[in-house]
Amino acid sequence: MPMAVDFNGRPLHFIGVGGIGMSALAYVLAERQLPVSGSDCHLTHITRRLQEKGVHIFWSQEADNIAQATQTLADDTQVLPQVVCSTAISPSNPEYKAAMDAGCPMFHRSDILAALMNESQGIAIAGTHGKTTTSSMVGYLLLKAGIDPSIVIGGEVAAWQGNAHVGTSDYMVAEADESDGSLVKLSAEIGVITNIELDHPDHYSTLDEVVGIFKHFAHQCDVVIGSADCETVMNQIQPNVTYSLRPESGADYIATDICETSQGTTAEIWERGQRLGELHLAILGRHNLSNALAAIAVARRLGVEFDVISTIMATFEGAKRRFDHRGFHNNILFIDDYAHHPSEIKVTLAAAKVKSTESLEGVNQRLVVAVFQPHRYSRITTLLQEFSMAFAEADQVIVTDIYSAGEKNPSGITGEDVTSAIGEHHTQVSYAATLDDVKAKLAALLQPGDLVIFLTAGNLNQVIPDVMDYQAKQSEKTALTSV
Ligand SMILES: CC(=O)N[C@H]1[C@@H](OP(=O)(O)OP(=O)(O)OC[C@H]2O[C@@H](n3ccc(=O)[nH]c3=O)[C@H](O)[C@@H]2O)O[C@H](CO)[C@@H](O)[C@@H]1O[C@H](C)C(=O)O
Ligand SMILES: Nc1ncnc2c1ncn2[C@@H]1O[C@H](COP(=O)(O)OP(=O)(O)OP(=O)(O)O)[C@@H](O)[C@H]1O
Numbered sequence: 230m231p232m233a234v235d236f237n238g239r240p241l242h243f244i245g246v247g248g249i250g251m252s253a254l255a256y257v258l259a260e261r262q263l264p265v266s267g268s269d270c271h272l273t274h275i276t277r278r279l280q281e282k283g284v285h286i287f288w289s290q291e292a293d294n295i296a297q298a299t300q301t302l303a304d305d306t307q308v309l310p311q312v313v314c315s316t317a318i319s320p321s322n323p324e325y326k327a328a329m330d331a332g333c334p335m336f337h338r339s340d341i342l343a344a345l346m347n348e349s350q351g352i353a354i355a356g357t358h359g360k361t362t363t364s365s366m367v368g369y370l371l372l373k374a375g376i377d378p379s380i381v382i383g384g385e386v387a388a389w390q391g392n393a394h395v396g397t398s399d400y401m402v403a404e405a406d407e408s409d410g411s412l413v414k415l416s417a418e419i420g421v422i423t424n425i426e427l428d429h430p431d432h433y434s435t436l437d438e439v440v441g442i443f444k445h446f447a448h449q450c451d452v453v454i455g456s457a458d459c460e461t462v463m464n465q466i467q468p469n470v471t472y473s474l475r476p477e478s479g480a481d482y483i484a485t486d487i488c489e490t491s492q493g494t495t496a497e498i499w500e501r502g503q504r505l506g507e508l509h510l511a512i513l514g515r516h517n518l519s520n521a522l523a524a525i526a527v528a529r530r531l532g533v534e535f536d537v538i539s540t541i542m543a544t545f546e547g548a549k550r551r552f553d554h555r556g557f558h559n560n561i562l563f564i565d566d567y568a569h570h571p572s573e574i575k576v577t578l579a580a581a582k583v584k585s586t587e588s589l590e591g592v593n594q595r596l597v598v599a600v601f602q603p604h605r606y607s608r609i610t611t612l613l614q615e616f617s618m619a620f621a622e623a624d625q626v627i628v629t630d631i632y633s634a635g636e637k638n639p640s641g642i643t644g645e646d647v648t649s650a651i652g653e654h655h656t657q658v659s660y661a662a663t664l665d666d667v668k669a670k671l672a673a674l675l676q677p678g679d680l681v682i683f684l685t686a687g688n689l690n691q692v693i694p695d696v697m698d699y700q701a702k703q704s705e706k707t708a709l710t711s712v
């Protein structure tokens with residue numbers, strides 16, 4: 230029987246504490262005044278936020294951190310920390326090895342999440358795509374509706390200034406990640422499954438293996454809410470409650486009269502054949518209307534009236550890096566999006582196309598320029614054909630080299646291979662290997678009126694401030710010369 234996590238005062242030490250999932254858990258436990266420490270090979274605003282919460286952050290990741298994280302009690306008793314690891318931490322990591330050698334109780338991130346969920350009324354949001362967005366919507370909806378759940382998700386939301394919130398109710402809204410198979414450790418009163426596809430060939434060889442994990446998770450949920458627009462969810466999971474963008478689906482929750490504009494999406498929402506009312510979303514994309522239907526189904530299960538739901542959802546601004554408006558300079562709109570799978574790229578470029586219909590004074594043509602940073606050699610190698618056909622809605626495509634995400638590259642695949650594959654189906658595609666090459670290419674390419682969307686789960690979005698700054702200067706030059 231694996232050792233239970235001790236939340237009664239024994240120290241916890243997170244290796245990879247800056248991770249988007251790890252940091253959310255560290256935040257919640259630090260908020261509970263537990264002794265929490267951690268290390269990460271990258272110190273960011275996320276580790277700084279933890280430090281402000283009282284988490285002891287080590288400046289580097291090394292074996293000695295374990296001894297330093299060990300507490301010495303009054304009678305000189307040494308209390309070894311409970312060590313929590315991200316999947317990103319390999320067994321060769323020096324701090325991991327030191328913890329093992331010292332005999333520390335070892336846990337995975339998912340063990341901590343499962344323990345927190347087990348002591349809560351758990352609402353777990355799973356699915357290959359849309360977990361962060363949907364869990365953000367559910368958290369926001371319940372928070373603003375006065376239910377005040379705790380929230381631990383894989384993205385940052387302005388409403389709670391980050392990826393975690395400690396609520397006053399027994400409810401906990403959690404993003405349930407399937408990427409490493411640890412989803413099977415989670416159980417919940419309500420489970421949501423948005424869709425099921427192969428996205429992590431680093432862990433799964435076939436779609437069937439992915440389905441098996443979701444089935445295991447679904448059996449551990451009292452109620453499963455699933456998308457009727459995903460055949461695999463419907464055929465393999467048979468959710469108790471369904472939602473769909475297709476009225477003919479017969480789903481429990483459907484959206485009709487869908488109207489997408491550059492300012493947002495409206496739809497009529499129905500619950501088991503009864504009209505609930507009109508929904509307006511400020512965030513674009515049919516995929517986000519689908520995510521919103523899942524959130525509505527959760528809120529209705531908790532007894533929230535639809536007029537409250539629609540009022541709150543109209544003010545939801547989304548999660549960072551998900552169709553995230555970064556700025557508007559020289560009549561060019563800059564959007565940052567986390568899409569890193571062909572299905573995600575398709576739905577996001579469709580939303581970008583709608584956004585580009587927004588009329589701009591003095592501009593008669595608006596091009597969608599997609600800058601794509603392929604993510605994980607394993608994903609690109611396995612899904613290259615699907616990636617090659619995912620960019621039809623973009624007018625121009627720039628492809629960078631592949632973001633490794635810590636992976637090795639046994640197939641030797643490169644960003645140039647991705648560029649060539651997309652080029653089989655798209656005439657306006659080019660390669661910009663490095664972030665500096667991207668800046669140079671955009672300086673030459675972008676025109677007033679363009680909408681440039683950065684598709685990245687890696688570090689490509691680091692270029693956005695410089696690119697916007699360049700365009701702002703261009704705008705000033707134009708203004709001066711036109712005087
Ligand atoms: C690897 C993994 O399982 N990552 C998943 C996990 O986050 P977390 O466990 O926090 O992982 P990280 O965000 O990837 O962040 C990992 C952190 O670990 C540091 N590091 C990494 C290596 C090392 O040697 N030393 C070291 O310190 C590194 O700097 C980073 O801050 O849970 C999140 C919430 O569900 C997922 O979104 C996330 O990405 C899944 C896959 C996806 O969405 O598909
Ligand atoms: N329901 C959906 N179907 C398809 N794509 C979606 C959906 N929702 C969001 N996306 C796209 O996927 C990207 C990632 O969304 P999000 O972070 O919410 O999903 P996730 O499941 O947490 O992702 P991951 O686990 O891969 O990090 C978004 O930026 C958007 O491009």
Ligand SMILES: C[C@H](N)C(=O)O
Nearest residue numbers: 408569604605634686
């Ligand atoms: C983006 C996703 N977290 C991955 O690591 O593949």
